[in-house]
Amino acid sequence: MTTGHEPRHAATAPATPKVPAPIEVDLHAPLRDHWRKRLERNQDWYAGTPILKYPESLRIYEHLLWLSKPDVVIELGVWQGASSLWFRDALLRLTRYGGASSPRVVAVDVDVSIARRGISAADPAWEDSIDLVQADVCDPSTPERVERLLAPGARCMVVEDSAHTLDTTLASLRGFARLVAPKGFFVVEDGVVDVEELRLDGYPRGVMPAIRRWLRSEQGAEFIPRPDLDVYGISNFTGGILQRAGAPDG
Numbered sequence: 001m002t003t004g005h006e007p008r009h010a011a012t013a014p015a016t017p018k019v020p021a022p023i024e025v026d027l028h029a030p031l032r033d034h035w036r037k038r039l040e041r042n043q044d045w046y047a048g049t050p051i052l053k054y055p056e057s058l059r060i061y062e063h064l065l066w067l068s069k070p071d072v073v074i075e076l077g078v079w080q081g082a083s084s085l086w087f088r089d090a091l092l093r094l095t096r097y098g099g100a101s102s103p104r105v106v107a108v109d110v111d112v113s114i115a116r117r118g119i120s121a122a123d124p125a126w127e128d129s130i131d132l133v134q135a136d137v138c139d140p141s142t143p144e145r146v147e148r149l150l151a152p153g154a155r156c157m158v159v160e161d162s163a164h165t166l167d168t169t170l171a172s173l174r175g176f177a178r179l180v181a182p183k184g185f186f187v188v189e190d191g192v193v194d195v196e197e198l199r200l201d202g203y204p205r206g207v208m209p210a211i212r213r214w215l216r217s218e219q220g221a222e223f224i225p226r227p228d229l230d231v232y233g234i235s236n237f238t239g240g241i242l243q244r245a246g247a248p249d250g
């Protein structure tokens with residue numbers, strides 16, 4: 001029974017807050033504790049959709065996009081799709097500053113249904129600028145499927161954010177590094193899984209060993225680690241910012 005005087009929102013579930021909960025800071029606790037607290041709560045929001053990236057990671061991406069001005073971001077591991085929207089929007093911002101005029105994001109995940117829901121709720125016109133590819137990064141045919149979506153000569157940046165294991169990291173590097181433009185970037189996220197002081201229980205392992213192994217290969221020898229671009233101190237990109245050598249095209 002209602003009285004007609006309840007607050008108007010009383011009959012509906014409270015809306016999900018679309019900003020993260022604040023992190024309490026103890027200035028006397030070790031930095032490591034603060035980092036772990038952030039990892040435990042590692043969820044933020046973008047365009048009303050959950051995103052698994054720190055603000056400083058997004059700033060680093062802005063620097064990398066500025067330095068390399070790619071036509072396409074190839075994102076491996078998409079989850080709810082907010083990161084694909086973020087990369088697309090960051091590329092669109094760059095169109096005002098000499099970036100590609102019609103940038104795209106090609107986003108790969110073993111299951112793109114969740115991303116399709118998240119992205120289309122935020123932007124019904126997403127298909128103009130984002131391709132969702134349902135595929136496993138370990139499947140040797142996946143890089144070719146992605147390549148078929150690219151315009152000839154497209155300059156790509158690759159972001160690996162899938163399962164953070166040795167196998168997925170190696171497969172991503174081996175399969176997708178050739179699509180990175182000269183002077184462009186391949187970013188492997190979450191090398192932090194292999195840093196004992198920083199990792200959480202239950203994390204996978206293998207990202208940093210995969211990067212080290214791949215950098216020793218003929219293909220990896222074309223890439224240079226750029227820890228100097230991991231500029232905000234502690235980060236989850238540990239060892240994962242890789243730049244392709246060579247002169248940029250055109």
Ligand SMILES: C[S@@+](CC[C@H](N)C(=O)[O-])C[C@H]1O[C@@H](n2cnc3c(N)ncnc32)[C@H](O)[C@@H]1O
Nearest residue numbers: 051052077078079083109110136137161162163
């Ligand atoms: C960490 S989440 C991605 C987070 C997202 N990039 C963000 O920043 O919000 C990892 C995603 O990788 C996907 N994934 C895991 N293993 C994969 C594989 N072998 N190939 C493709 N995608 C994979 C999972 O389905 C999951 O959606």
